[in-house]
Amino acid sequence: MKRFFENMGRMFQTWMQGRYGTDELSYTLSMAGLVLMLLSCLIRPLGILYLPALAMLVWSLYRSLSRNIYKRQNERNKYLELRRGAGKKLALLKNMWRDRKTHRYYKCPYCKAIVRIPMPGRGKNIVVTCHRCHGHFNKRT
Numbered sequence: 535m536k537r538f539f540e541n542m543g544r545m546f547q548t549w550m551q552g553r554y555g556t557d558e559l560s561y562t563l564s565m566a567g568l569v570l571m572l573l574s575c576l577i578r579p580l581g582i583l584y585l586p587a588l589a590m591l592v593w594s595l596y597r598s599l600s601r602n603i604y605k606r607q608n609e610r611n612k613y614l615e616l617r618r619g620a621g622k623k624l625a626l627l628k629n630m631w632r633d634r635k636t637h638r639y640y641k642c643p644y645c646k647a648i649v650r651i652p653m654p655g656r657g658k659n660i661v662v663t664c665h666r667c668h669g670h671f672n673k674r675t
């Protein structure tokens with residue numbers, strides 16, 4: 535019996551050779567698919583989520599078994615970039631909420647940098663200097 539499982543493992547390894555395997559995107563797709571599937575089964579009005587959940591699981595499986603490694607790596611890099619961007623935005627929102635009584639955040643119209651300045655008081659016209667491009671712009675608080 536032990537030999538049978540060893541052989542099965544070896545056969546599986548041989549079968550998986552040259553295939554992409556799992557990565558962060560596959561993992562996220564699988565987890566999201568499973569959660570959506572569970573929700574669609576448990577909560578009646580969410581039954582419409584069953585098909586997207588199934589699609590996510592199939593996509594995840596397809597990616598894992600794919601032999602086109604270059605394409606899968608590109609998808610992974612895009613996903614990681616997207617996740618990193620979302621994380622930065624979330625961190626900014628968290629900081630804006632934390633500083634909501636002491637600071638103001640403005641977006642520089644020239645270089646799109648976020649400028650954080652101490653609360654100048656309400657109803658005043660101020661000149662904001664960007665820390666990145668040193669451009670000036672007017673804001674009303």
Ligand SMILES: [Zn+2]
Nearest residue numbers: 642645664667
């Ligand atoms: Zn700027």
